[in-house]
Amino acid sequence: MPEYQQLIVDCGALPHLVNLLKRHRDGSNTRSVNSVIRRAADAITNLAHENSNIKVRVRMEGGIPPLVELLDFPDTKVQRAAAGALRTLAFKNDENKNQIVECNALPTLILMLRSEDAAIHYEAVGVIGNLVHSSPNIKKEVLAAGALQPVIGLLSSCCPESQREAALLLGQFAAADSDCKVHIVQRGAVRPLIEMLQSPDVQLREMSAFALGRLAQDSHNQAGIAFNGGLVPLLKLLDSKNGSLQHNAAFALYGLADNEDNVSDFIRVGGVQKLQDGEFIVQATKDCVAKTLKRLEEKIYGRVLNHLLYLMRVAEKTVQRRVALALAHLCSPDDQQTIFVDNNGMSFFRLELLLGLLGSSGLRQQLDGAVALYKLANKAMTLSxxxxxxxxxxxxxxxxxxxxxxxxxxxxxxxxxxxxxxxxxxxxxxxxxxxxxxxxxxxxxxxxxxxxxxxxxxxxxxxxxxxxxxxxxxxxxxxxxxxxxxxxxxxxxxRPGNSHMIQRIIPEIRIYFTRELTKPNQRGVRL
CATH class of the missing domain: 3.30.710.10 (Potassium Channel Kv1.1; Chain A)
Known part of the structure; x- marks a missing residue:
C-alpha cells in the first residue's frame, strides 16, 4: 500500500537496500548472499511500484548502477530481480531512463532478450519497453544497439507475456520512422503478429493489433499484411467487447484500406458489411470505421472497380453478393448505371443479386438487401x-x-x-x-x-x-x-409479418431502379 511504501522509505530503508545490492562487488557468490541481493532488488521493486517519489529516491541513493551491474550476475534469479527493479524504475521517469542507458544497460538487456529462460527475456523486454516509451532518443539507441531482431524473435516465444511485450515494443518502434516500419516487416514480424490475432489471450490480440496498426501506416506493409491473411482476423476482432482491442483492430483496418490493392479483398471477405453492422464501444472507434468506409469509397473506380466486376462474374454466390452490397454503398453515382442497369446481362444480374437478397428467407439477408437498395436509390435522381x-x-x-x-x-x-x-x-x-x-x-x-x-x-x-x-x-x-x-x-x-408484401414489391423495385438509374439528370447527363 502507498502509505506503507512511504513509511518504509522514510524510516531509512533505501540506503541499506542499495548497500545490499552492492554485496556482489566483494566477490561473494554463495547461495545465501545471492538470496539477499535478490530480495533487496525485489524490495526496491515493491517499494517503487507506482510511486514516482520513491523512484526518484532510489536514483538519488545510487540504486541504479548496482542494479545494472546485476544484469550480468551469474545467478539467473538475481538477473531477473535486477531487471524487474529497473523495469519499475524506468516506468514514466525520464531521469531514471537516462541513467539506466548511461550505465550501459542496453547491450546486456539485448543479450537477455535471446535467453532461453522465459522469465529473463520477459523482464528484459519489459525494461526496454519502458525505456523507449515516449523517449525517441532512447528508442534510436535501442534500435542502433541491435534490439529489433531479438524482439521480433520473441513474437514466437512460448511465453505469452514476452509475446505481448514484444508486440507492444514493435508498435513503439514502428512509430519511430517509416524505415523502421519496413525493416520490422522485412525481418519477419507480420506472420507471427497475425497468428497472435487469433490467440485466446485478449491482451495478446490487443498488442498484436496495435503493432499491425502501426505497421499498416506504410503502403507496402499494407499490401503485405493483407496478403499474409491479416484482414479476416482483424475484422473478427471488431466483434470484441473490449474497447481497446476493438479500436486497435479498427485502426489497423483503416491503414489496410489505404492501399487499393487491398480493396477488392476487403470487400470479398465481407469487410464492408462488418464495418457497417458492427457495434462499436467508443466514439473514436466509430469515427475510425467511418473514415475507413470513406477511404474505401474513394477507391472504387478504375482497376479496383474492374476487379470487383470480375469477381461478380466468376466468384461464388456469397462473394458476388458481398460485392454487390458493397458497390451499392460505395460506388459513385457516375458508375452505378454501368454496374447495375446497363443494357447487358451482367448489369441486370448484379441488380438481381440485391433483389435476391430482399426476397430471401433469411432476415439478415433481407435487411442487407433493403439497406443496399435504399442506398443505391438515394444516389439516383429521386422525386423532389x-x-x-x-x-x-x-x-x-x-x-x-x-x-x-x-x-x-x-x-x-x-x-x-x-x-x-x-x-x-x-x-x-x-x-x-x-x-x-x-x-x-x-x-x-x-x-x-x-x-x-x-x-x-x-x-x-x-x-x-x-x-x-x-x-x-x-x-x-x-x-x-x-x-x-x-x-x-x-x-x-x-419486415415482420409482411413477407407477402415484400415479394409483391420486388418486381416494382426492379422497374424503379431501371427507370431512376437511367433517367437524365437536370443537365441532360445520364447518371
Whole structure:
C-alpha cells in the first residue's frame, strides 16, 4: 500500500537496500548472499511500484548502477530481480531512463532478450519497453544497439507475456520512422503478429493489433499484411467487447484500406458489411470505421472497380453478393448505371443479386438487401418538389369546353378546374386522395403528380401498405416508388409479418431502379 511504501522509505530503508545490492562487488557468490541481493532488488521493486517519489529516491541513493551491474550476475534469479527493479524504475521517469542507458544497460538487456529462460527475456523486454516509451532518443539507441531482431524473435516465444511485450515494443518502434516500419516487416514480424490475432489471450490480440496498426501506416506493409491473411482476423476482432482491442483492430483496418490493392479483398471477405453492422464501444472507434468506409469509397473506380466486376462474374454466390452490397454503398453515382442497369446481362444480374437478397428467407439477408437498395436509390435522381412540378397544361386541356364531371365533390372539382386553366394549384393532404382519383380519371398527369407528392409526405409505418394499394389502384407510379423507398428505408421495422408484401414489391423495385438509374439528370447527363 502507498502509505506503507512511504513509511518504509522514510524510516531509512533505501540506503541499506542499495548497500545490499552492492554485496556482489566483494566477490561473494554463495547461495545465501545471492538470496539477499535478490530480495533487496525485489524490495526496491515493491517499494517503487507506482510511486514516482520513491523512484526518484532510489536514483538519488545510487540504486541504479548496482542494479545494472546485476544484469550480468551469474545467478539467473538475481538477473531477473535486477531487471524487474529497473523495469519499475524506468516506468514514466525520464531521469531514471537516462541513467539506466548511461550505465550501459542496453547491450546486456539485448543479450537477455535471446535467453532461453522465459522469465529473463520477459523482464528484459519489459525494461526496454519502458525505456523507449515516449523517449525517441532512447528508442534510436535501442534500435542502433541491435534490439529489433531479438524482439521480433520473441513474437514466437512460448511465453505469452514476452509475446505481448514484444508486440507492444514493435508498435513503439514502428512509430519511430517509416524505415523502421519496413525493416520490422522485412525481418519477419507480420506472420507471427497475425497468428497472435487469433490467440485466446485478449491482451495478446490487443498488442498484436496495435503493432499491425502501426505497421499498416506504410503502403507496402499494407499490401503485405493483407496478403499474409491479416484482414479476416482483424475484422473478427471488431466483434470484441473490449474497447481497446476493438479500436486497435479498427485502426489497423483503416491503414489496410489505404492501399487499393487491398480493396477488392476487403470487400470479398465481407469487410464492408462488418464495418457497417458492427457495434462499436467508443466514439473514436466509430469515427475510425467511418473514415475507413470513406477511404474505401474513394477507391472504387478504375482497376479496383474492374476487379470487383470480375469477381461478380466468376466468384461464388456469397462473394458476388458481398460485392454487390458493397458497390451499392460505395460506388459513385457516375458508375452505378454501368454496374447495375446497363443494357447487358451482367448489369441486370448484379441488380438481381440485391433483389435476391430482399426476397430471401433469411432476415439478415433481407435487411442487407433493403439497406443496399435504399442506398443505391438515394444516389439516383429521386422525386423532389421540383421533380413533382407539373408540366404546363396541354392545349387540349385549355381548349376543352364541355366536360361532364359526375360524382366529384365541389372542392375537388374547383381545384381540378383551376389546374386545367392555370396549371397551378396547391394540394393539401386532406383532399389529395380524392383529387388523385379525379386526376387519374380525367388523365391530368401533372395534377396527378402533385397529388402523389402531397400524399407521399404522409407515408408512415401504419399506412404504407394502404398507400401502396392506393398507388396501384390509380396507377400512381411516383407514389408507388415513394412507398417502395419508405419500405426499404424502414425495412427493419416493417419486415415482420409482411413477407407477402415484400415479394409483391420486388418486381416494382426492379422497374424503379431501371427507370431512376437511367433517367437524365437536370443537365441532360445520364447518371
Amino acid at each position: 418538389p421540383v421533380d413533382a412540378a407539373p408540366p404546363s397544361p396541354t392545349p387540349q386541356e385549355k381548349d376543352a369546353r364541355d366536360i361532364e364531371i359526375p360524382n366529384i365533390r365541389w372542392e375537388v372539382f374547383e381545384l381540378m378546374m383551376r389546374f386545367i386553366y392555370t396549371g397551378s394549384v396547391t394540394v393539401t393532404l386532406n383532399i389529395a386522395q380524392d383529387l388523385l382519383r379525379a386526376a387519374d380519371q380525367y388523365l391530368l398527369e401533372g395534377l396527378k403528380r402533385l397529388c402523389e407528392y402531397a400524399i407521399a409526405q404522409d407515408i408512415s409505418l401504419d399506412n404504407v401498405i394502404s398507400m401502396y394499394e392506393l398507388s396501384e389502384a390509380f396507377n400512381a407510379i411516383s407514389l408507388r416508388h415513394s412507398c417502395i423507398l419508405f419500405i426499404l428505408e424502414h425495412f427493419d421495422k416493417f
